[in-house]
Amino acid sequence: NDSILSRFQQYLQIDTAHPSPNYHKAADFIISQAKSLSLESRTIEFVKNKPLILLKWTGKNPDLPSILLNSHTDVVPVEPHKWSHPPFDAAIDHENGNIYARGSQDMKCVGLQYLEAIRKLKDAKFEPLRTIYLSFVPDEEIGGHDGAEKFANSEIFDEMNVGIVLDEGLASPEDYYRLFYAERCPMWLVIKATGAPGHGAKLYDNTAMENLLKSIESVRRFRASQLDMVKAGLKEEGEVVSVNMVFLKAGTPSPTGFVMNLQPSEAHAGFDIRVPPIADQASLERRIAEEWAPASRNMTFEYKQKVSVYGANGKPILTAYDSSNPWWSLIEEAIVKAKGKIGKPEIFPASTDARYFRMKGVPAIGFSPMANTPILLHDHNEFLNKEEYLKGIEVYESILKSFASFVEGKNGKDPLRDEL
Numbered sequence: 118n119d120s121i122l123s124r125f126q127q128y129l130q131i132d133t134a135h136p137s138p139n140y141h142k143a144a145d146f147i148i149s150q151a152k153s154l155s156l157e158s159r160t161i162e163f164v165k166n167k168p169l170i171l172l173k174w175t176g177k178n179p180d181l182p183s184i185l186l187n188s189h190t191d192v193v194p195v196e197p198h199k200w201s202h203p204p205f206d207a208a209i210d211h212e213n214g215n216i217y218a219r220g221s222q223d224m225k226c227v228g229l230q231y232l233e234a235i236r237k238l239k240d241a242k243f244e245p246l247r248t249i250y251l252s253f254v255p256d257e258e259i260g261g262h263d264g265a266e267k268f269a270n271s272e273i274f275d276e277m278n279v280g281i282v283l284d285e286g287l288a289s290p291e292d293y294y295r296l297f298y299a300e301r302c303p304m305w306l307v308i309k310a311t312g313a314p315g316h317g318a319k320l321y322d323n324t325a326m327e328n329l330l331k332s333i334e335s336v337r338r339f340r341a342s343q344l345d346m347v348k349a350g351l352k353e354e355g356e357v358v359s360v361n362m363v364f365l366k367a368g369t370p371s372p373t374g375f376v377m378n379l380q381p382s383e384a385h386a387g388f389d390i391r392v393p394p395i396a397d398q399a400s401l402e403r404r405i406a407e408e409w410a411p412a413s414r415n416m417t418f419e420y421k422q423k424v425s426v427y428g429a430n431g432k433p434i435l436t437a438y439d440s441s442n443p444w445w446s447l448i449e450e451a452i453v454k455a456k457g458k459i460g461k462p463e464i465f466p467a468s469t470d471a472r473y474f475r476m477k478g479v480p481a482i483g484f485s486p487m488a489n490t491p492i493l494l495h496d497h498n499e500f501l502n503k504e505e506y507l508k509g510i511e512v513y514e515s516i517l518k519s520f521a522s523f524v525e526g527k528n529g530k531d532p533l534r535d536e537l
């Protein structure tokens with residue numbers, strides 16, 4: 118176990134934080150791991166200096182659709198002085214066994230757990246029927262456009278004939294694991310108010326600030342309605358629309374701050390909105406145009422990013438978790454076999470690279486085996502307990518055994534399993 122943990126620490130110690138991730142160092146590390154496991158590896162730079170590492174364990178029947186284990190190598194930035202342990206030391210707190218590092222939950226844990234599970238399977242002389250691929254992709258944290266998006270839309274991906282993708286999920290503070298079948302779509306909205314400028318002492322209608330504040334009040338009412346449903350236990354976090362104000366920009370700068378007796382003629386606010394694929398996105402867009410940024414109140418709006426909840430086939434982008442998707446019951450059974458508990462299928466509240474694979478029509482399941490763990494992704498003092506990490510490797514071992522041996526019968530069931 119010491120060497121397993123030490124490999125995890127080595128990966129965590131590579132500083133792949135934005136805005137200048139050390140991707141080459143991470144790539145070298147992954148490739149060295151692949152060599153030690155006799156996996157085929159190739160490095161693909163869809164964009165220069167943004168390597169994607171693709172590993173392959175060829176199955177006995179390579180004509181069957183393959184399994185893709187995806188993880189991203191980048192992490193979000195840190196404010197190091199706000200951490201109790203340096204974020205790229207990956208120190209283990211020996212009192213409780215927690216490993217502190219940026220990426221310990223999101224998601225260097227998962228990338229290495231895949232590899233460690235393969236190491237155990239190889240040691241046990243397991244031979245997969247299906248080919249298993251692993252992709253270590255750049256840039257997830259900044260949208261994945263130069264990573265997973267280009268990969269999922271490449272010929273390389275088509276040739277891989279992927280039948281199922283595993284990608285990241287979230288930690289669970291409870292004793293069960295969480296499985297994600299979809300994710301909310303980001304709409305990054307900037308609303309702009311204009312109005313009549315004037316003396317700071319004058320009360321009059323149609324100032325930019327007043328116009329913007331009316332919108333903010335309206336956004337806040339909507340936000341509260343969504344949050345209340347979660348608080349009342351009527352909806353899960355991923356099932357409501359989230360909207361959070363992320364910036365406010367207004368005022369006339371002066372050498373000492375802002376001019377205090379001038380009402381500005383423009384005011385802007387930015388919102389991070391996330392829409393579940395089960396919501397009515399068109400009606401939200403109408404609300405934005407009519408209530409949050411109405412032209413009648415001298416307002417305009419712009420999307421910095423807007424992802425549609427619908428795929429090319431006009432249907433919401435989600436992975437089935439009913440009997441039409443045999444992988445879902447396989448993963449649930451495999452987790453239970455490894456003595457893990459599972460909660461009900463969820464919608465991931467933020468975005469991951471899984472959406473690019475789902476958009477191609479390939480089922481993708483979001484899963485990070487972290488139970489009994491506070492959710493600390495993107496937070497200070499991100500950590501994962503070493504026992505939880507080791508347990509996760511056993512869970513992946515069980516999943517890979519099941520996925521790699523699965524043969525689909527006529528009714529979507531596995532004839533091999535039926536025999537057993």
Ligand SMILES: CSCC[C@H](NC=O)C(=O)O
Nearest residue numbers: 257258259260303467468
């Ligand atoms: C929408 S592109 C940004 C992706 C990012 N992913 C993880 O946090 C997120 O903000 O959800």
Ligand SMILES: [Zn+2]
Nearest residue numbers: 223224257285
């Ligand atoms: Zn992530």
Ligand SMILES: [Zn+2]
Nearest residue numbers: 193223258494
């Ligand atoms: Zn993240």
